[in-house]
Amino acid sequence: xxxxxxxxxxxxxxxxxxxxxxxxxxxxxxxxxxxxxxxxxxxxxxxxxxxxxxxxxxxxxxxxxxxxxxxxxxxxxxxxxxxxxxxxxxxxxxxxxxxxxxxxxxxxxxxxxxxxxxxxxxxxxxxxxxxxxxxxxxxxxxxxxxxxxxxxxxxxxxxxxxxxxxxxxxxxxxxxxxxxxxxxxxxxxxxxxxxxxxxxxxxxxxxxxxxxxxxxxxxxxxxxxxxxxxxxxxxxxxxxxxxxxxxxxxxxxxxxxxxxxxxxxxxxxxxxxxxxxxxxxxxxxxxxxxxxxxxxxxxxxxxxxxxxxxxxxxxxxxxxxxxxxxxxxxxxxxxxxxxx
Amino acid sequence: xxxxxxxxxxxxxxxxxxxxxxxxxxxxxxxxxxxxxxxxxxxxxxxxxxxxxxxxxxxxxxxxxxxxxxxxxxxxxxxxxxxxxxxxxxxxxxxxxxxxxxxxxxxxxxxxxxxxxxxxxxxxxxxxxxxxxxxxxxxxxxxxxxxxxxxxxxxxxxxxxxxxxxxxxxxxxxxxxxxxxxxxxxxxxxxxxxxxxxxxxxxxxxxxxxxxxxxxxxxxxxxxxxxxxxxxxxxxxxxxx
Numbered sequence: 001x002x003x004x005x006x007x008x009x010x011x012x013x014x015x016x017x018x019x020x021x022x023x024x025x026x027x028x029x030x031x032x033x034x035x036x037x038x039x040x041x042x043x044x045x046x047x048x049x050x051x052x053x054x055x056x057x058x059x060x061x062x063x064x065x066x067x068x069x070x071x072x073x074x075x076x077x078x079x080x081x082x083x084x085x086x087x088x089x090x091x092x093x094x095x096x097x098x099x100x101x102x103x104x105x106x107x108x109x110x111x112x113x114x115x116x117x118x119x120x121x122x123x124x125x126x127x128x129x130x131x132x133x134x135x136x137x138x139x140x141x142x143x144x145x146x147x148x149x150x151x152x153x154x155x156x157x158x159x160x161x162x163x164x165x166x167x168x169x170x171x172x173x174x175x176x177x178x179x180x181x182x183x184x185x186x187x188x189x190x191x192x193x194x195x196x197x198x199x200x201x202x203x204x205x206x207x208x209x210x211x212x213x214x215x216x217x218x219x220x221x222x223x224x225x226x227x228x229x230x231x232x233x234x235x236x237x238x239x240x241x242x243x244x245x246x247x248x249x250x251x252x253x254x255x256x257x258x259x260x261x262x263x264x265x266x267x268x269x270x271x272x273x274x275x276x277x278x279x280x281x282x283x284x285x286x287x288x289x290x291x292x293x294x295x296x297x298x299x300x301x302x303x304x305x306x307x308x309x310x311x312x313x314x315x316x317x318x319x320x321x322x323x324x325x326x327x328x329x330x331x332x333x334x335x336x337x338x339x340x
Numbered sequence: 341x342x343x344x345x346x347x348x349x350x351x352x353x354x355x356x357x358x359x360x361x362x363x364x365x366x367x368x369x370x371x372x373x374x375x376x377x378x379x380x381x382x383x384x385x386x387x388x389x390x391x392x393x394x395x396x397x398x399x400x401x402x403x404x405x406x407x408x409x410x411x412x413x414x415x416x417x418x419x420x421x422x423x424x425x426x427x428x429x430x431x432x433x434x435x436x437x438x439x440x441x442x443x444x445x446x447x448x449x450x451x452x453x454x455x456x457x458x459x460x461x462x463x464x465x466x467x468x469x470x471x472x473x474x475x476x477x478x479x480x481x482x483x484x485x486x487x488x489x490x491x492x493x494x495x496x497x498x499x500x501x502x503x504x505x506x507x508x509x510x511x512x513x514x515x516x517x518x519x520x521x522x523x524x525x526x527x528x529x530x531x532x533x534x535x536x537x538x539x540x541x542x543x544x545x546x547x548x549x550x551x552x553x554x555x556x557x558x559x560x561x562x563x564x565x566x567x568x569x570x571x572x573x574x575x576x577x578x579x580x581x
């Protein structure tokens with residue numbers, strides 16, 4: 001009896017400590033969050049990124065009609081879309097008025113590994129705790145097919161309205177924005193056929209509706225902190241646009257020997273640099289490129305107007321190329337105050 | 341067989357009583373043989389003094405062992421209660437030292453009681469925001485989290501059972517990753533102190549081993565988020581850059 005009493009008290013104290021930690025993080029971030037209101041309640045969240053009243057939100061969490069949001073203490077504020085990053089679907093919102101000087105803009109500066117840790121996700125219905133699984137997911141965003149680092153986060157919650165939820169670490173740093181959830185029907189596949197490769201069609205490996213076992217686990221994918229930082233920096237810049245590096249090509253795996261160039265956009269930096277269809281990129285800036293994932297990660301980390309020295313295999317020869325990194329077109333939604 | 345006769349047979353088998361075997365019937369003779377075999381088996385035990393191989397002595401020896409074994413192990417039950425009370429007092433004292441963060445501020449999912457329509461009004465401002473929801477298949481599912489009326493400062497917490505379950509999964513993955521790192525360290529000859537940090541201060545780079553997640557432009561009607569498909573074999577996937 002003494003042992004069980006002791007264990008019960010220890011468990012209670014541990015839970016108490018965890019609750020204290022989350023409460024402290026929540027107190028730190030709640031003033032920077034607003035809920036975007038729909039016709040029947042909150043439909044999304046937005047987070048302050050600049051004291052001037054600039055907010056970041058995900059397009060999925062923004063209603064098409066007039067945007068009105070509420071602060072944590074119940075005040076309503078009108079919002080207008082100022083810029084849209086079509087690669088990530090992130091949106092820059094500007095408040096019609098913003099007088100809360102105490103609210104601290106979200107901190108996206110902390111880039112570290114949170115694997116295995118619990119995190120806070122601010123859903124439209126309030127904050128919940130999730131499990132940060134890994135930040136090494138290779139995201140391919142349609143329709144651009146661009147690479148984006150994704151973090152897998154699992155929630156026990158079955159309130160699936162996770163679109164555009166902001167993910168915070170326990171110390172109050174913004175570490176992701178929920179972008180996608182695992183498809184309940186075709187969530188996991190051995191392989192997949194893209195429009196360019198219709199000959200190999202895989203089969204689903206996971207029963208989407210298992211008869212037993214834990215249910216309701218939401219597997220979500222958040223845009224990683226690296227791309228998030230790029231978007232926030234772009235939105236906070238004078239142009240209010242995001243600069244994603246690109247060379248204008250599409251590539252697939254060359255069976256572990258490099259990245260096979262599948263297509264080139266006309267007059268793209270890649271085409272101007274001499275890259276051709278069927279080339280296999282095997283080295284970039286001195287780094288070996290073993291697969292298309294390596295090449296995608298390499299391109300992601302480049303800066304606009306930087307230079308990439310590529311070594312490609314063409315027929316049986318190795319050719320050195322120099323490609324200047326370009327910028328993906330960004331869309332800015334400049335508008336007047338009448339949008340509020 | 342009468343008890344008295346059985347006792348006599350046992351005593352005879354252990355040499356404590358003389359008995360005329362010719363007067364015994366088949367069952368009694370069989371009984372005697374069993375006890376004699378038991379005695380011979382006891383003889384085979386090492387360090388068993390001859391005087392102890394008698395039924396009374398064995399019985400006494402067993403009784404003495406039992407009593408001797410019991411006495412030192414038991415504590416008075418009152419001592420247990422006193423210990424538990426002391427631990428409880430220390431715990432309560434510790435909690436009172438930090439009045440700003442009561443356990444009741446953040447509760448677990450089991451206490452959810454308000455419907456989701458209330459949450460829809462103003463989740464971060466108003467009172468409890470519990471989530472009693474259904475999963476994607478439409479089944480009524482267990483409630484998952486809530487914000488207590490006193491806990492608008494704090495988030496809902498996963499239930500201990502599933503937190504532990506998920507934690508184990510992640511711990512297994514982390515352990516697996518550490519093992520992989522250790523293996524590669526052994527191969528490459530890196531310094532272990534550099535490669536075996538459990539949480540290095542950098543984001544893990546997407547690798548060829550990590551699954552590819554294709555994010556579709558269509559959205560899931562329940563989550564509102566884009567639909568994602570995880571693919572193990574990524575050779576066919578075209579990436580733009």
